[in-house]
Amino acid sequence: MQSFYFIIIIIIIIIFFIFFIFFIFFFFFFNxxxxxxxxxxxxxxxxxxxxxxxxxxxxxxxxxLKGNHIKMLEENKTKMEN
Structure with missing residues (x-):
């Protein structure tokens, strides 16, 4: 019976460790x-x-600069602002 509890505790620790590693990885990836x-x-x-x-x-x-070039620059500006 004690070995069963020991195995459960080890599994819980492993799961906690996996979540901890995942959290650290996600944090660095997000940054x-x-x-x-x-x-x-x-x-x-x-x-x-x-x-x-x-x-x-x-x-x-x-x-x-012809009028078309100015229009193109203004269109590019509006596209990049959106």
């Missing part, structure tokens, strides 16, 4: 995903700022 998403967001914002400077501040000569 890595969060960091990647933040980096992508920073890159997207950097690109949007460059496009905004090109369109609004007219850093490039307007003769070089």
């Amino acid at each position: 890595i995903c969060k960091q990647v998403l933040n980096e992508r967001k920073q890159i997207k914002n950097f690109i949007l700022n460059i496009e905004q400077n090109i369109v609004e501040n007219k850093e490039i000569n307007m003769d070089a």
Whole structure:
């Protein structure tokens, strides 16, 4: 009878250990995903700022940019903002 209780206790400890390892793995995986998403967001914002400077501040000569190019930049901006 005592060996039965001992086996049950060992099984409970193993199950607890498995859940603990799973929790640690999930926590680190979640943090890595969060960091990647933040980096992508920073890159997207950097690109949007460059496009905004090109369109609004007219850093490039307007003769070089045709109306279609400006429309394309604005469409890309709205797509990336969504």
